[in-house]
Amino acid sequence: MAPTPSSAPSSRSLPRRAAVVGANRIPFARSNGAYARASNQDMLTAALDGLVARFGMAGEQVGEVVSGAVLKKSSDFNLTREAVLGSRLAASTPTYDVQQACGTSLQTTLLIANKIALGQIESGIAAGVDTTSDAPIEVNEGLRGVLLAANRATSTAGILKALAGLRPGQIVPEIPANREPRTGMSMGEHAAQTAAAWQISRRAQDEIAAASHQNLAKAYDRGFFDDLMTPYLGLTKDDNLRADSTVEGLAKLKPVFKPAGYPDTEATMTAANSTPLTDGAATVLLASDEWAAERGLPVLAHFVDAETSAVDYVHGDEGLLMAPAYAVPRLLERNGLTLQDFDFYEFHEAFASTILATFAAWEDPIFCKEKLGYDEPLGSFDRSKLNVVGSSLATGHPFAATGARIVPTLAKLLHEKSRRDGSGGRGLISICAAGGQGVVAILEA
Amino acid sequence: MSNDWYSDFVNSSIGRTIAGQVGLPPVPRLRRYEPGQPLLSGPALLGTATADGRVAKVVRSLLTDLGIEVHDDPNAPVGGGSSTSKVAAGIIDATGLSGPMDLAEIQAFLTPVMRRIGPSGRVLVVGDVPAEATAPAVRAARRALEGLVRSAAKEARDGATVNLVHVADDAVGADLESTLRFFLSSRSAFVHGQRLDVGTVPGFSGSSQHVDWDKPLAGRTAVVTGAARGIGATVAATLRRDGATVICVDVPASGDALARTANDIGGSALQLDITADHAPATLLEHAQRHGGLDVVVHNAGITRDKLLANQDRDRWNSVIAVNLESQLKINDALLASDVFHRGGRIVTVSSMAGIAGNRGQTAYGASKAGVIGMVDATAPLLVEKDATINAVAPGFIETAMTKAMPVGTREAGRRLSSMTQGGLPVDVAETIAWFAQGASYAVNGQVLRVDGQNYLGA
Numbered sequence: 075m076a077p078t079p080s081s082a083p084s085s086r087s088l089p090r091r092a093a094v095v096g097a098n099r100i101p102f103a104r105s106n107g108a109y110a111r112a113s114n115q116d117m118l119t120a121a122l123d124g125l126v127a128r129f130g131m132a133g134e135q136v137g138e139v140v141s142g143a144v145l146k147k148s149s150d151f152n153l154t155r156e157a158v159l160g161s162r163l164a165a166s167t168p169t170y171d172v173q174q175a176c177g178t179s180l181q182t183t184l185l186i187a188n189k190i191a192l193g194q195i196e197s198g199i200a201a202g203v204d205t206t207s208d209a210p211i212e213v214n215e216g217l218r219g220v221l222l223a224a225n226r227a228t229s230t231a232g233i234l235k236a237l238a239g240l241r242p243g244q245i246v247p248e249i250p251a252n253r254e255p256r257t258g259m260s261m262g263e264h265a266a267q268t269a270a271a272w273q274i275s276r277r278a279q280d281e282i283a284a285a286s287h288q289n290l291a292k293a294y295d296r297g298f299f300d301d302l303m304t305p306y307l308g309l310t311k312d313d314n315l316r317a318d319s320t321v322e323g324l325a326k327l328k329p330v331f332k333p334a335g336y337p338d339t340e341a342t343m344t345a346a347n348s349t350p351l352t353d354g355a356a357t358v359l360l361a362s363d364e365w366a367a368e369r370g371l372p373v374l375a376h377f378v379d380a381e382t383s384a385v386d387y388v389h390g391d392e393g394l395l396m397a398p399a400y401a402v403p404r405l406l407e408r409n410g411l412t413l414q415d416f417d418f419y420e421f422h423e424a425f426a427s428t429i430l431a432t433f434a435a436w437e438d439p440i441f442c443k444e445k446l447g448y449d450e451p452l453g454s455f456d457r458s459k460l461n462v463v464g465s466s467l468a469t470g471h472p473f474a475a476t477g478a479r480i481v482p483t484l485a486k487l488l489h490e491k492s493r494r495d496g497s498g499g500r501g502l503i504s505i506c507a508a509g510g511q512g513v514v515a516i517l518e519a
Numbered sequence: 520m521s522n523d524w525y526s527d528f529v530n531s532s533i534g535r536t537i538a539g540q541v542g543l544p545p546v547p548r549l550r551r552y553e554p555g556q557p558l559l560s561g562p563a564l565l566g567t568a569t570a571d572g573r574v575a576k577v578v579r580s581l582l583t584d585l586g587i588e589v590h591d592d593p594n595a596p597v598g599g600g601s602s603t604s605k606v607a608a609g610i611i612d613a614t615g616l617s618g619p620m621d622l623a624e625i626q627a628f629l630t631p632v633m634r635r636i637g638p639s640g641r642v643l644v645v646g647d648v649p650a651e652a653t654a655p656a657v658r659a660a661r662r663a664l665e666g667l668v669r670s671a672a673k674e675a676r677d678g679a680t681v682n683l684v685h686v687a688d689d690a691v692g693a694d695l696e697s698t699l700r701f702f703l704s705s706r707s708a709f710v711h712g713q714r715l716d717v718g719t720v721p722g723f724s725g726s727s728q729h730v731d732w733d734k735p736l737a738g739r740t741a742v743v744t745g746a747a748r749g750i751g752a753t754v755a756a757t758l759r760r761d762g763a764t765v766i767c768v769d770v771p772a773s774g775d776a777l778a779r780t781a782n783d784i785g786g787s788a789l790q791l792d793i794t795a796d797h798a799p800a801t802l803l804e805h806a807q808r809h810g811g812l813d814v815v816v817h818n819a820g821i822t823r824d825k826l827l828a829n830q831d832r833d834r835w836n837s838v839i840a841v842n843l844e845s846q847l848k849i850n851d852a853l854l855a856s857d858v859f860h861r862g863g864r865i866v867t868v869s870s871m872a873g874i875a876g877n878r879g880q881t882a883y884g885a886s887k888a889g890v891i892g893m894v895d896a897t898a899p900l901l902v903e904k905d906a907t908i909n910a911v912a913p914g915f916i917e918t919a920m921t922k923a924m925p926v927g928t929r930e931a932g933r934r935l936s937s938m939t940q941g942g943l944p945v946d947v948a949e950t951i952a953w954f955a956q957g958a959s960y961a962v963n964g965q966v967l968r969v970d971g972q973n974y975l976g977a
Contacts, residue, residue, distance in 0.1 A: 120775070123778055123779075123782060124774065124775070124778045124788075126778075126782055127767075127777070127778035127779075127781040127782050127786075127787065127788035128778075128787065128788055128789075128790075129787060130764075130781070130785065130786060130787030130808075132781070132782045132783075132784075132785045132786075133785060162782040297771070297792070297795065297797075299771075300771045300790045300791065300792075301789075301790060303771070303774070304774040304775055304777075304778050304788075304790070305771070305772060305773070305774045305775045306775055310771065310772045310774075369808065370807060370808035370809065370810065371808060
């Protein structure tokens with residue numbers, strides 16, 4: 075067990091808690107599939123319009139819309155504003171963009187929730203969008219240098235001189251890659267190292283993947299997403315979903331990412347227990363209780379608190395995607411909770427191995443002692459409460475949209491529980507992000 | 520340009536000439552309602568069949584209050600013109616008939632009316648309810664009106680309509696106002712050769728006072744199922760135009776089109792499979808956002824057409840579940856809940872196929888006939904809530920569905936009607952919006968065809 079948390083100052087000293095009122099996302103599509111020709115702005119606008127329709131907000135102004143994308147063209151510098159102007163929201167709705175890799179839209183949720191808690195706004199929409207199909211392509215750095223030099227030149231001769239620096243190799247464009255700039259390793263290669271370090275088995279990873287697909291399929295069957303999603307471009311469900319996934323079936327897939335530095339460890343990661351590249355957009359409507367009540371809108375859950383952390387993966391100190399292992403204990407401590415105090419655990423499945431490594435770390439006395447400074451480990455929790463309606467391995471993972479997918483998913487689960495049992499509930503969200511960062515949050519109903 | 524090439528052709532200048540020479544049937548352009556449009560575009564002729572008529576004075580005060588020129592003599596010069604000048608309406612109070620000999624007065628009035636009625640004019644016969652008469656001669660005379668009206672409708676030209684309204688003994692003048700306004704206005708453009716009964720379900724109660732007739736649904740909240748596209752989307756827009764806040768419902772798979780419908784009219788979108796067990800509860804819960812529900816339009820419907828010889832159970836059941844059972848379940852929930860307000864209105868969509876039958880549509884026809892039975896039985900149950908239920912039965916309506924029909928079937932559907940054209944979704948919507956009015960409180964248990972007097976099952 076974790077140590078008894080100290081009575082540190084908590085978010086409960088905030089004037090009020092923001093309510094999660096509802097949400098809308100478009101189904102997530104595998105890269106270069108149904109949304110191959112849709113831009114970030116198209117998808118975000120569609121997701122916003124579905125939200126506006128669900129809550130009858132056409133022509134209304136909300137306090138703020140905050141969104142972002144990881145893969146973003148330079149022309150999309152004001153992506154959220156442009157999407158709002160093209161949406162059915164009032165054009166007088168202010169916006170800004172945020173980017174924190176896969177943590178983007180949990181972070182935008184936190185930003186909106188904090189402003190609501192402080193009474194600076196009464197309502198807001200947190201969102202995120204990403205396309206890996208309509209990805210930005212930049213000109214090669216060499217070519218860029220030449221073109222900028224030519225632009226700086228003040229005479230024809232100067233321009234010609236600068237252009238004389240053109241070389242055939244410069245025609246090769248820069249295409250964004252799923253690679254950490256400081257290590258040159260792909261995210262999968264990083265995750266493979268972490269999986270090896272924590273000795274995460276192939277079977278355990280496949281179990282997570284199969285459960286994700288099966289849970290998502292069941293959730294669709296019971297209409298769970300009827301008020302969380304609006305079809306887009308002919309897609310009515312996440313097209314990555316394989317409802318018939320089984321551990322046995324997944325075991326047949328060929329593993330990739332042989333972990334560097336672990337010569338005795340076999341590759342365990344497959345296309346099924348790693349998230350695919352995906353396109354999509356998600357939005358979540360937050361408000362004060364008063365704002366919701368005035369409109370007769372439901373309050374699904376309240377945003378309690380959140381924590382962001384980062385680890386030094388560059389110097390080998392920690393795995394790239396292990397930041398939540400640090401953020402969660404800090405969040406628990408601040409709120410006087412233990413890891414076991416939750417009804418639902420919503421962990422973004424970047425890779426099945428990532429969340430398994432995180433769980434292993436929390437069960438490990440050495441990690442908890444040396445890295446967290448706890449005398450006892452955080453321990454384990456009831457895995458039947460993990461990702462009960464599926465997560466990123468099944469839905470797919472448009473980087474910046476995942477937080478805004480998970481927040482309303484958890485809020486609705488808590489709302490269902492409190493209606494069913496007549497008692498409240500609490501859920502934990504954890505999202506790891508590129509750059510060695512992590513965002514985690516608590517919701518209550 | 521419509522997708523009715525024949526109509527476009529015969530209404531073009533060269534088309535009109537050719538059509539006239541070779542005897543092609545004309546396709547009248549129908550006057551349709553726009554906000555602010557006057558009730559009638561010209562003078563009206565108002566006749567009475569007997570001294571016992573009880574409706575003429577109601578009609579007269581309605582028309583004169585609106586500044587409409589009214590003449591009792593069907594041969595009167597009107598509008599500063601002559602005794603043959605066109606009129607916008609001819610209305611005859613045919614109540615109080617004592618026997619078939621009184622019908623001659625109606626003929627004497629309607630004969631000049633039929634000569635003088637203008638484009639998209641309105642001929643309206645208002646009589647007593649036959650079933651309320653016990654004497655054979657009286658009942659025969661009352662019943663005769665229907666044959667007269669249905670036949671006259673087949674003679675009417677240029678988009679003029681001929682319709683019959685029966686008024687129950689219990690119904691007084693004010694009870695009739697929304698109905699008179701509907702049949703006289705261009706909201707009833709495609710309602711032709713039909714009969715409607717007012718006040719026939721006892722115990723009705725309501726008021727047509729203080730109605731903003733330009734926004735008769737102001738302050739009311741309505742649900743429209745099947746609102747993503749087609750007729751449902753038009754119904755939602757029409758209810759909105761008349762002042763209602765609209766909750767647009769459709770299956771989750773149609774959610775993107777549904778969101779567009781809802782956002783276009785400032786309504787809300789509810790993605791819901793109406794056949795789900797939780798559907799009635801979910802609907803009522805959503806309506807609580809708006810403080811309750813005043814109008815429910817059961818528009819959602821599906822076809823799974825097969826010859827009966829080739830029909831299977833799953834197809835059959837899905838049609839019955841969507842088109843009929845879902846409505847029954849939702850109605851039960853409405854009756855049991857205060858969320859459905861006193862004075863509420865349920866409007867459902869039947870079909871010509873439910874009246875006349877249609878090849879390949881045994882399941883659809885069964886479901887749409889079943890809807891009529893549901894209306895009959897539900898109407899008296901709603902009286903204690905001052906609520907009503909009525910059905911509209913569309914004929915051939917120009918939609919994406921009819922656009923996809925084979926050309927022969929489509930042309931037959933259009934031309935085999937007195938209006939020689941298909942109706943528009945808005946024609947169905949206008950009728951639904953009228954049923955939905957608070958002022959239509961005396962109209963209950965009715966099935967009104969919106970079909971331009973289609974010959975099928977007429």
